[in-house]
Amino acid sequence: MTVPRCVRCKGSKNLCGENCRYLSNIGLIQDREIGNEVHGMSPPAVFVGRHNYPKVNLGPMVPIEDKEVYPDTELMYGESLEDLIAMRSSLVRSGFSSNVSVGSWSSRLIDLTQEIAMSTSPVDTEVEFRKPPRFEVKLDAYTQPSGPYGEIRKAMITENPSIPRDVDYIVGDRDAKTTTALEELYKRGISVSQSIRLLSSGLLGQEKERKLxxxxxxxxxxxSNLSELLLDRIKYYQQINQVYAGYSEYLGNRCAIIFIPANWQFELVECYMKGSLWSGGQATYISEMEDYNGRTKYADKTAGAYYATKLAVAEKLEQMNRQAKIIAVREIGDEYFIPLGVWVVRETMRDATKNLQKFDTLQQALNWTKNKFMFSGRWMDKSQLLEKHRKQRRLTDYIE
Structure with missing residues (x-):
């Protein structure tokens, strides 16, 4: 299956060697005066860049105006595109440079950033920049939008962050491996968003192995780690005994999930409709899957959406105490013209699992799902798992 370059890149891999024409043409650069100093209630949000790795830029995100910013993406679901952009563009990505390895950390700014990451509520923060940031909105297919970037001269927090006892305990456990820490956070009800912040800020894992x-x-x-931890249990559960399907849509992302009685298998089919973000002038279908034993390579075609969907599905199966074969479908319409991050996929897929419909046959579920998409049932011809399921012989086939 040939995947167009823009769909593979999503503005992040520089496959064309030029500035991304999608991200540069959206027109979110605005004229706004920002001084050398910013003081406000910083949400527990930090950003760690990837350029020049292992030397990266990182720092807290500080508001440039009095606007409520939700601390977790779980709380953002359902907000309008305009409100999401306004909310996120009001944050300055304050930054400083550091090596990712724990042995290289010596700056007080590291401690400040980590304290903010551990908090569950906004923290009163003062930042002085080396020069006034130029206002622009940074867009990315994987992370949330953010406002201008400013290099920190100095920063301080003027109140004690509100840190949950469970977070403080797990961050303080310097003998636990990263996967163990993530599992414990999840078991104790810590949001996926906060777990991401803690991992990104170098607060999880064994002491000498911690990294930004x-x-x-x-x-x-x-x-990926949380879904695999759930699947370690799910694969011991009985199969579901009938077909289910669920659907949800948000900001031009139309998402359906079909649960089929069988051992665990998983596929994500994505359709970028003509005129949608990254698609160019043609509709594009991509599909990636795994069998019972999982994947050995990164899902580089569907990328973060694959693992976000997989977590949403694994959470539902764990709730059901069952395992199943899963076909998830995501259709991206032209309404989704600004990338907001893979959290949109995770939360929309989660919503699709909340009110599953029961069906007597797979064909009934497919017919029900087909009517939800602009491109109707054309995705079915692209589904690898559906093709294998239809060709697979069953024990009942041999019973006269």
């Missing part, structure tokens, strides 16, 4: 993790990488790593 670029935000983009920490998102996928958290989704």
């Amino acid at each position: 993790v670029p935000t983009r990488w920490s998102i996928t790593a958290t989704d």
Whole structure:
């Protein structure tokens, strides 16, 4: 399956060697005066860049105006595109440079950034920049939009952050591996968003192994690790005994999930409709999957959306105490013209699992799902799992 270059790149891999024409043409650069100093209630949001890794830029995100900014993406779901952009563009990505390895950390700014990352509520923060930031909105297919970038001269927090006891305990456990820490956070009800912040800020893992993790990488790593931890249990559960399907849509992302009685298998089919972000002048279908034993390579076509969807599905199966074969479908319409991050996929897929419909046959579920999409049932011809399922022989086939 040939995947167009823009769909593979999503503005992040520089496959064309030029500035991304999608991200540069959206027109979110605005004229606004920002001084050398910013003081406000910083949400517990930090950003760790990936350029020049292992030397990266990181720092807290500080508001330039009095606007409520939700601390977690779980709380953002359902907000309008305009409100999301306004909310996120009001944050300055204050930054300083550091090596990712724990042995290289010596700056008080590291401690400040980590304290903010551990908080569950906004923290009163003062930042002085080396020069006034130029206002512009940074867009990315994986992370949330953010406002201008400013290099920190000095910063301080003027109140004690509100840090949950469970977070403080797990961050303080310097013998636990990263996967163990993520599992414990999840079990104790800590949001996926906060777990991503903690991992990105170098607060999880064994003491000498701790590292700063670029935000983009920490998102996928958290989704992947948590889904695998859930699947370690799910694969011991009985299969579901009938077909289910669920659907939800948000900001031009139309998402459906079909649960089929079988051992665990998983596929994400994505359709970029003509005129949608990255698609160019043609509709594009991509599909990636895994069998019972999982994947050995990164899902580089569907990328972060694959692991975000997989977590949403694994959460539902764990809730059901069952395992199943899963076909997830995401259709991206032209309404989704600004990338907001893979959290949109995770939360829309989660919503699709909340009110599952029961069906007597797979064909009934497919017919129900087909009517939800602009391109109707054309995705079915692209589904690898559906093709294999239809060709697979069953024990009942041999019973006369």
